[in-house]
Amino acid sequence: MSVTSVINKDDVKQKDDNIDFQESDIRVLVESASRVIAPLWPISTFAARSPWMGLEKLSFEQVARWLKNTRDVDIYPSASMIQSAKRKGEIDEAFVEMALQRWLDSHSFHISRQVAERYCRAALTLDKLPSELLSSSELEKLDADLKEWNTESSEKAFLQPLSMNVKQQSGEKLADILDYYMIKWCKLYLDESQATWTMPNREDGFYPAWRQLIPYDPAISKSLRKSLKDWPKDANTALEVALSALEIPKQEIQHYLEGHLLSLPGWAGMLMWRSQQSSQEHALLIEYLAIRISMEWALLQPYVPLSNQQSKKKVSNVSLIASWIHWGQLSIDEWSQMSLKDQDEYLTFAYQFDDMVRRKIWLEAWEQTYKDQLSEKILSTHANHKKTALAQLAFCIDVRSERFRRxxxxxxxxxxxxxxxFFGLPIATSELGSKHSHPSLPVISKPEHAIKELQDANELNRYQQRKNAVNSLGHTFKTMKHHLLANLILPEVSGPLLSLQMVTRSFVPRTADRFIRNLRENWVRKPETKLSINHVHEKEAGLPVGFTEEEKVKYARHALKLMGLTNNLSPLVVFCGHGSQSINNPYASSLDCGACGGASSGFNARVLAELCNLPEVRAALLEEGMEIPEDTVFVAAEHNTAVEELHWIYVPELTTSAQVAFDRLEAILTKVSDNANAERLTQLPNFHSKHKNPTDEAHRFAQDWSEIRPEWGLARNAALIIGKRELTQNAELEGRAFLHNYDWKEDENGDLLAGIIAGAGTVAQWINLQYYASTVAPHYYGSGNKTTQTITAGLGVMQGNASDLLAGLPWQSVMQSDNEYFHSPLRLLIVIQAPTEYIKRLLNNNTAFQEKVQNGWVRLASVDPKGLWENW
Structure with missing residues (x-):
């Protein structure tokens, strides 16, 4: 079955050509078409997301072929990347052979197995066919003699946007001109902070504002403005009229809309995200497509009539014949002497075993090699006895925590x-004196409570005055920059100070940053605060403030059960949130957390610690059989992954035994930071110092505003391991695994495991595929070189001033150098420590997860109670 036929299976009723669409038809078609893109969060609240999250009902291979066929986007690792992995020892070629045998067994062909294997093994070297062979006149003659061979691909071609096939006399495609216009209009409408003058009539909506302004746009021709002057007032009608005028067949409308969404997936993704945030903007994608296809119609008018006929992709007979001569060790004479039937069989086989199949085999072998190596590490180092812990520290599952924990x-x-x-707390946080709250949980969930920092009125007023004094300087500077006259004298006024800042930040970044940070902190002097944990009858941004007594117990119970802290608690329990720090970095929020929209989770850690210390919460848990010893104290800290340090956030009065544990922990943290930084920094390509203090060097990386890699983030992530810590405690996992605690013995009905897969499993998969896509297709899913990016509209980054809004990670986050990758593009391996029946129940009850496994979006393995590894 072709990819196209699978994607066509949408719940969309296609009508006869002589029947007009209703509004609901357009809405359903746009909604179905939007599956090919993914929502894009603003970069200030960066959240990793899978660019293929709407396509998981299809197999990974189907989506790969569809993208190659429609957009010429390749999502399998390149030949050079695979060859590099082979040189590094990351691929065991025995798995390549096993995958090849599986492929041959699953296909029928009428040539000898020996010949087929010889051809395939030679083709799997991934070397290119010689150019002199491809251009030889002998091959062209052989191609001309092939009259019976079907020279068209079996894949049905999509009806691409018509503007992609039309060029101006200058040679520029109309599609590129259309993209340029749409980028301008999207920037105008979506701008949040950068433009001095906002888009007129913006409050009316995207399409109405565009319709009112387009007749006066000096950037387009007079004839184009005139053709759109009396265009329909309603976006749905305009889209319907434009599609009809372009004579798009009704059965192809969804594919046509998909093609337009894929032309600028970043801007379309941002509009999609906005449409999900507000009921007032729910139709933004319809408005976007109405504008885009209306402008396409206007641009195409000088070139009508156009042909809407689809053409099937041609297959190169020359390359197929050349492949048999080069890899199949046939001579031209031997080929010529073959019957047409045999030639047909050989060409069909070569066509089936194409470049994508070959690289698919290599990717699966690469993944199998990692799986094999991981299983050996886990099973050979499995700790059998649990030590009595002086302190228990709960870290985020983030792969960067693994190194520090070890x-x-x-x-x-x-x-x-x-x-x-986020410790299972669905909260939005509001810092002291702030009028705004920030969701502090993965973006796949919505906050249910608001938690505020509190202080008495007098102290709050004094703090607010100091804070406003500092902030007013920045606000005044920004206002002057955008003022028509004030910006003329701004360089003379600010030049000396900014020059001094530039020199100090460039040559003594640590000293400059420490001075500026201390100056600000000493001036602002944030007082100690309390949290609004207790429920009050007020709301913050529509959310109830605080928790009821029942909710306090519920969240504490759930978090402790997830962590396995239902018994044998240590005197000191530390909840460690995580964050990062860097200077002059548009992607700073992506280093704080890949899932929580840039929110550091120290606030959540403090909230949970305070909940677990409440006497009434402990008493309620004791009634349920969950005893927290009287001498156990919960504290909160934050793990700064840029410098591998643990900073205390909340330390209440400690019991004697908790104080002993705290002092012991304090005594070794410096050594832990040094060791973790020494291991981490060696992976950074521009780290060469072997004699300097590693933690000092980590601070330099974090505080140098010219440093393009303050840290690697979540690069090289490859696995999510769900099980007891004893399973992985003695294994050196190289900072590549998300680690989530889980004890199947405490999860009789499977609810805990189901929750982990739905939450942490989804988050880890999105992060994994974000890194994967940015590595294998950086031109389409990445964001290019960080040093040449332009922050636009306060939303995200572009390359230059008229590119798509770039949705993925920069080159510096995944590549070691121009020619060498750092992130290994492997699909996430989920390993669950549980009996086989638990895994079967999970797959049976969660069809979405089952589809991900079956369709190749994640891989699944388990370790049973006897320590046996099983692949699913």
Whole structure:
């Protein structure tokens, strides 16, 4: 079955050509077409997302072929990337052979197995066919003699936007001109902070504002303005009229809309995200497509009539014959002497075993090699006995925590735990004096409570005055920059100060940053605060402030069960949120958290610690059989991944035994930071110092505003391991695995596992595929070189001033150099420590997860109670 026929299976009723569409038809078609893009969050609240999240009902291979066929986007690792992995020892070629045999067994062909294997093994070297062979006159003659061979692909071609096939006399495609116009209008409408003058009539909506302004746009010709002057007032009608005028067959409308959405997936993704945030903007994608296709119609008028006929992709007979001569070790004479029937069989086989199949085999072998290596690490180092821990520290599952946890456990009787970094608290946080709240949980969920920092009125007023004094300087500077007259004298006024800042930040970044930070902190002097944990009858941004008594117990119980802290608690339990720090970095929020929209999770850690310390919460848990010892104290900290340091956020009065544990922990943290930084920094390509203090060097990287890689983020992530810490405690996982604690014995009905897969499993998969896509297709899914990016509209980055809004990670986040990758593009391997019946129940009850596994979006393995590894 072709990819096209699968994608056509939407719940869309196609009508006869002589029947007009209703508004609901357009809405359903746009909604179905929008599956080919993914929502894009503003970069200030960066959240990793899979660019293919709407296509998971299809197999990974189907989506790969569809993208190659429609947009010439390749999502399998390139030949050079695969060859590099082979040189590094990341691919065991025995798995390549096994994958080849599986492929041959699953296909029928009428040539000898020996010949087929010889051809395939030679083709799997991934070397290119010689150019002199491809251009030889002998091959052209052989091609001309092939009259029986079907020279068209079996794949049905999509009806591409008509503007892609039309060029101006200058040679520029109309599609590129259309993109240029649409980028301008999207920037105008979506701008949040950068433009001095906002888009007129913006409050009316995207399409109405565009319709009112387009007759006066000096950037387009007078004839084009005139043709759109009396265009329909309603976006739905305008889209319908434009599609009809372009004579798009009704059965192809969804594909046509998909083609337009894929032309600028970044801007379309941002509009999609906006449409999901507000009921007033729910139709933004319809408005976008109405504008885009209306302008396409106007641009195409000088070139009508146009042909809407689809053409099937031609297959190169020359390359197929050349492949048999080069890889199949046939001579031209041997080929010529073959019957037409045999030639047909050989060409069909070569066509089936194409470049994409070959690289698919290599990718699966690469993934199988990693899976094999991981299983060996886990099963050979599995800790059988649990030590009595002096302190228990819960970290975010983020792969960057694994390294710090490992070094911490080596320094004493400390137990570390993995849990999603928001600690199961669906909250929006509001810092002291702020009028705005920020969701502090993964973007796949919505906050249910608001938690505010509190202080008495007098202290708050004094703090607010100091804070306003500092902020007013920045506000005044920005206002002057945008003022027509004031910006003329701004260089003379600000030049000396900014020059001094530039020199100090460039040559003594650590000293300059420390001075500026201390100056600000000493001036602002944020007082100690309390949290609005107790429920009050007021709302913040529509959310109830605080928790009821029942909610306090519910969230504490759930978090402790997820962490396995239902018994044997240590005197000191530390909830460690995580964040990062860097200077002059548009992607700073992506380093704080890849899932929570840039929110650091120290606030969540403090909230949970305070909940677990409440006597009434402990008493309620005790009634349920969950005893927290009287000498156990919960504290909160934050793990700064840029410098591998743990900073205390909330430390209440400690019991004697908790104080002993705290002091012991404090004594070894410097060594843990040094060891973790020493291991991490060696992976950075521009780190060469072997004699300097590693933590000092980490601070330099974080505070140098010219540093393009303050840290690697979540690069090289490859696995999510769900199980007890004993499973991985002695294994050096190289900072590549998300680690989530789970004890199947405490999860009789499977609810905990189902929740982990739905939450942490989805988040880890999105992060994994974001890195994967940015590595294998950086020109389409990445964001290019960080040093040449332009921040636009306060929303995201472009390359230059008229590119798509770039949705993925920059080159510096995934590549070691221009020619060498750092992130290994492997699909996420989920390993669950649980009996086989638990895995079967999970797959049976969660059809979405089952589809992800079956369709190749994630890979699944399990470790049963006897320590046996099983692949699913």
């Amino acid at each position: 070094h911490l456990e080596k320094e004493g009787p400390f137990e570390t735990i993995g849990i999603a970094g």
